[in-house]
Amino acid sequence: MDVLLLARLQFAITIIYHFFFVPLTLGLSLVVAILETIYVKTGNEKYKRLTKFWGKLFLINFAIGVVTGIVQEFQFGMAWSEYSRFVGDVFGAPLAIEGLTSFFLESVFLGLWIFSWDKLSKGLHAATIWMVAIGSNLSALWIIIANSWMQHPVGYAISDDRAILTDFRAVITNIPVLSHFPHVISAGLVTAAFFMLGISAYHLLRQNETELFRISFRMAAIIGAIATIAVGFFGHTQGQELIETQPMKLASLEALYNTENPASLSVITISNPSTGAVIIDLRIPALLSFMMFNRFTGEVEGIYQLQKQYEQEYGPGDYVPPPIILYWGFRAMVGAGLLMILISLFALLVDLKNLYGKFPWFIKILPFTVALPYVANTAGWILTEVGRFPWVVYGLVKLQEGVSIVVKSGTLLTSLIGFILVYGLLIAATLFLLFKYAKAGPMVTTDTTAEVTPSLISPPESL
Amino acid sequence: MSLDILWFIFIAILYTGFFVLEGFDFGVGILLPFLGKNDVQRRTIINSIGPHWDGNEVWLIVAGGATFAAFPNWYATLFSGFYLPLFLVLVGLIIRGVAFEFRSKHDEPKWRNLWDWCIFAGSLIPTILLPIAFANILRGVPIDANMQYVGGFFNLLNPYALLAALVVTLLFTLHGATFLSIKTTGEVERGAKEYIRWLWLLVSILLVIFMITTAIITNVLDRINFLTILIPVISLAAILAAGYFLRKQQFGRVFLMTCLTIAFLVLTIFVLLYPNVMVSSLNPAWSLNIQNASSSPYTLRIMTIVALIFLPIVLIYQGWTYWIFRKRVSSEPKNLIY
Numbered sequence: 001m002d003v004l005l006l007a008r009l010q011f012a013i014t015i016i017y018h019f020f021f022v023p024l025t026l027g028l029s030l031v032v033a034i035l036e037t038i039y040v041k042t043g044n045e046k047y048k049r050l051t052k053f054w055g056k057l058f059l060i061n062f063a064i065g066v067v068t069g070i071v072q073e074f075q076f077g078m079a080w081s082e083y084s085r086f087v088g089d090v091f092g093a094p095l096a097i098e099g100l101t102s103f104f105l106e107s108v109f110l111g112l113w114i115f116s117w118d119k120l121s122k123g124l125h126a127a128t129i130w131m132v133a134i135g136s137n138l139s140a141l142w143i144i145i146a147n148s149w150m151q152h153p154v155g156y157a158i159s160d161d162r163a164i165l166t167d168f169r170a171v172i173t174n175i176p177v178l179s180h181f182p183h184v185i186s187a188g189l190v191t192a193a194f195f196m197l198g199i200s201a202y203h204l205l206r207q208n209e210t211e212l213f214r215i216s217f218r219m220a221a222i223i224g225a226i227a228t229i230a231v232g233f234f235g236h237t238q239g240q241e242l243i244e245t246q247p248m249k250l251a252s253l254e255a256l257y258n259t260e261n262p263a264s265l266s267v268i269t270i271s272n273p274s275t276g277a278v279i280i281d282l283r284i285p286a287l288l289s290f291m292m293f294n295r296f297t298g299e300v301e302g303i304y305q306l307q308k309q310y311e312q313e314y315g316p317g318d319y320v321p322p323p324i325i326l327y328w329g330f331r332a333m334v335g336a337g338l339l340m341i342l343i344s345l346f347a348l349l350v351d352l353k354n355l356y357g358k359f360p361w362f363i364k365i366l367p368f369t370v371a372l373p374y375v376a377n378t379a380g381w382i383l384t385e386v387g388r389f390p391w392v393v394y395g396l397v398k399l400q401e402g403v404s405i406v407v408k409s410g411t412l413l414t415s416l417i418g419f420i421l422v423y424g425l426l427i428a429a430t431l432f433l434l435f436k437y438a439k440a441g442p443m444v445t446t447d448t449t450a451e452v453t454p455s456l457i458s459p460p461e462s463l
Numbered sequence: 464m465s466l467d468i469l470w471f472i473f474i475a476i477l478y479t480g481f482f483v484l485e486g487f488d489f490g491v492g493i494l495l496p497f498l499g500k501n502d503v504q505r506r507t508i509i510n511s512i513g514p515h516w517d518g519n520e521v522w523l524i525v526a527g528g529a530t531f532a533a534f535p536n537w538y539a540t541l542f543s544g545f546y547l548p549l550f551l552v553l554v555g556l557i558i559r560g561v562a563f564e565f566r567s568k569h570d571e572p573k574w575r576n577l578w579d580w581c582i583f584a585g586s587l588i589p590t591i592l593l594p595i596a597f598a599n600i601l602r603g604v605p606i607d608a609n610m611q612y613v614g615g616f617f618n619l620l621n622p623y624a625l626l627a628a629l630v631v632t633l634l635f636t637l638h639g640a641t642f643l644s645i646k647t648t649g650e651v652e653r654g655a656k657e658y659i660r661w662l663w664l665l666v667s668i669l670l671v672i673f674m675i676t677t678a679i680i681t682n683v684l685d686r687i688n689f690l691t692i693l694i695p696v697i698s699l700a701a702i703l704a705a706g707y708f709l710r711k712q713q714f715g716r717v718f719l720m721t722c723l724t725i726a727f728l729v730l731t732i733f734v735l736l737y738p739n740v741m742v743s744s745l746n747p748a749w750s751l752n753i754q755n756a757s758s759s760p761y762t763l764r765i766m767t768i769v770a771l772i773f774l775p776i777v778l779i780y781q782g783w784t785y786w787i788f789r790k791r792v793s794s795e796p797k798n799l800i801y
Contacts, residue, residue: 063564066517067557073527077542078549084542085610088535089758093766096532099525100773108518108781115514119787162535164759404543406611415550422554426561433568 006412007079007403010419012385014071017423019381020374021065021430026140026185027192027227028058029133031219036126050212053442054196055113055129060433062110064426071419073099079412083392083402090156090165091146094172098142106135140188141181148176150393151384152245163396175245179237180384186230187380190340191373193224197347199438201366204356208441218351224344232337235380236291243292243300246394248310248319249387251303252326254288255281262286263300269327314395321389325382333379336372343369466763467753470533471740473770475733477529481522482593483725487718488512488519490639492559492586493632495579498643498654502572505579507794509563511646514788516563518781520556532766536610536756537740541596544604544612548592548619555592559585590635591628595619597729598627601736602680603744610751623680630669634728637662638721641705644714648791659717663709667702670724674699674731681735690734698727 032055039047073095076084084092109131116125155170156163165171200217203209242250251257255269257278265287270280289298301309303320310319347366350359388394392402491512499505531538542549558581566578602623605614640662643655674695677683683691705720736742740756743749757763 059564060568063561067560070520070524070556070560071553073524074542074549074553077527077531077538078546079543081539081543084531084539085535088531088538089762092528092532092535092538092758093762096525096528096766097769099521099528100769100777103524104518104521104773104777104781107521108777108784111514111517112784112787115510116787159759165762165765168761168765404546406543406613407546411546414547418550418554422557426557429561429565433565436569 003407003409003412004400004403006409006416007407008399010079010412010416011075012382013416013423014068014075014419015385016378016381017427018065018068018072019377021061021068022140023184023188023191023373023377024061024195025058025065025136026188027190027223028054028061028195029129029136030189031192031196031223032058033126033129033133034219036129040122040126046212046215049442050216053212054216056437057195057199057434059110059114060430060437064430066107068423078415079404079407080392080402081404081406083397086162086397086402087149087393088162090153090163090171091149093165093168094142094146094149098139098146102135102139102142104135106132106139109135137185137188140184141177144180144184145172145174145177147384148174148180150391151176151388153393153396158396163393175241176238179234179241183231183234183238183380186227186234187373187377189223189227190231190344191377193220193227193344194340194370194373196220197224197344198367198370201363202439203441205360205363212442214351217347221344221347221351224340225348228337228341228344231376232341235334235337240292246387247301248303248306249321249326249383250292251301251306252321252323252387253330253383254300255323255327256288256300256302257304258302259299259305260302261289261299262297263288263292265291266327271323317390317398319390321387325386329379329383329386333376333383336376336379340369340372340376343372466760466767467533467757468738469767470529470757470763471733471737471753473774474526474529474533475730476774477522477526478733479726479729481519481526482729483722484519484522485516486635486725487638487642487721488516489586489590490635490637491643492582492639493590493636494639494643494655494658495586496583497658498651499579500650502575503794504651505575506567507647507651507792508643509566509582510792511643513563514784517560518784520560529766529770533758533763534740534751534753534756535758537751540606540610540612540741540751540756541600544606544614545596545599545619547616548596552589552592555585555588557585587632590632594627594631595624597732598624600741601677601732603742603750605745606741606743606749606751607745608749610749610755613745623676626669626673626676630666630673631728633662633666633669634721634725637666638718638725641714641718641721645718646792647794649794651794656714659709659714663702663706666724667706670699670702670728677731677735683735694727694734695731698724698731701727 032051035047035054036051038044039051076091109128112120113125113128113132116128120128149171152175153163154174155165155167157166158164196216197220200213200220203213204217239250239253242253254263255266255271256263262285264283264285267282267284268280269278269282271278286296288300290296292298292300303323307319311317343366346362350356350362356363390398392399491508495505495508499508527538530541562578562581562585566575566582569575596619599619599621602621604612604618607613637659640655640658644652644659647655677695701720701723705717705724708714708716708720737753739750739752741751743751758766
């Protein structure tokens, strides 16, 4: 098989897998930090039990997120060495800064949090999980800064065939950073909210620890209602930016083949992928222009026109990202997002008005809705990355220019199969543990963060 | 001092930090099946490094990131050239990291056994392969005029690299055993102390052989200076001093000495490597060095500011966690943290 295809497959699989766990880490770290803070402030043991219950699920998820993240730090050099040479001056800095400022913070303080329940004061112990939450979310910021530069390179000059950083401030305040970062952070909170809603509903149905899971349910409903709307808001901002930063991605998301003014919004478009012939095309006039410009006029460029324009600008080649993936991925993401807004608002209503008895069907479906944020997160990540096709760095480095020269297809195939096997076994183990502990509820004896009485068997030797 | 030199030093410090810290938790992982006779002992052994291993590992991640940012060509040539060993290192780190978190979350011997083997293998694989990588960087590998590695996987398995792997594996195991001797009690402590004695002897002999081989391979006599003599000598002196403290049964000091041995062994590699970062065995002019592999002065300046602020902060809070967990790990089953 072709090296480029294998390298792309490996990157796609490893990063989708990684990002499957990251949003829950981002959101749940904050939830656990809030719960423990309430425990410290009120001294209410209920909140301590909640902290430990959600904390344990957090730890299982965190472990797999961390180890799959290590792969990302190395993979650029391994499979994408020419990309790394070209961009290292600009792109390496946020990665290194991420390690120094965030990765250390979350890893060191998580070790402390797990093992120091009896060693630190209550307040200090709660502070350690805040450090983990800050570290994780800060880490997302640096990764998004790096990714935004690939989406929309700024603050650089080309010298000796490579990109040289000229304006660091421009890189960290790049247009996509300001919308992608809040989008991802809110998506993390949404993921945590639905994870909590689903598990709480499961236990409420069985009248297990009702008091604790009512608290969790309310907290999740509030976070969910706010965060789902925030995700939509920042997603919309991102969409509007595409007009300027990546018009081809926008046209592909909307299956807009020809430039329109005012532009219509596709409700459903089905075309023959080989010939491009449109079979069904149901569109709402002028709505896309409104979404982009907040008024019912405004030109949105189409796929065909952009392809011609890019051929002139960058030479012959295919500049159209796979339309099926983008168009349907976008609908999956937005569809799941809209559904989650409705569900979390309804959950909030059910909780505040105490209508649990009136809508048992709603409580019954909630455990299944945990899948929704995962659909939206994965689809969103695929859109962002695949939508950049054929570029690794938009307008600067094409895929085939970025892949490693010396790595042979057999080598890549070996590592690809290796990652698939290892990751396959790990996800089985992770899901097994998550289900086990989610179902078991707060009363389990083998507890990672178990209360222990300090015992000093012998004093430490002096170093 | 120019910024490329400063970043060469920073990266040397990051790898030194990584090998000294993760060295003992790799060693502890390697010793797990040998010293952990039952579940309580194995959990005690794991708890000795439980709060630390993840933070220790970040030193490697940051070293990788810093190499990317400060020396993109080094990062690109090294990681694509040494693809397979690095892939195996990643697999090792993945199964190991998950194993620490997962093994105790299900109370079934088969499940725990599986993850305990993952901890062992995940500790042993990087312990063997990372020194192979560094030995080759120093010894020289086929790098062409375009900074591309043109050798294969088996080029890397030369006798010098295998010697490095052997020395480091035993040294890390010694380091881990010493760590266990000051962090545990009872059976585990006694077992660890037995390993220390013979491991120390083997490591001392092999380290001398390794240093002599290194001196020959790198033609050290041609570029002899204060540092190229002093640094390897400190490493050797530290391992001898470890033997002295071992006789006096002062295990805390033995541990301090194994820390120094490892630190100065890593620094030996870097000081002999300088000003190169990867030696070409085909033509010395094709070697990657701190100039032709480095980033622009502007990037290095920003990175320097960030590193000067955050590296000391990291050292303070990571050091603080070692202070919090300075006591020996309890091996009373009721006190074990699972």
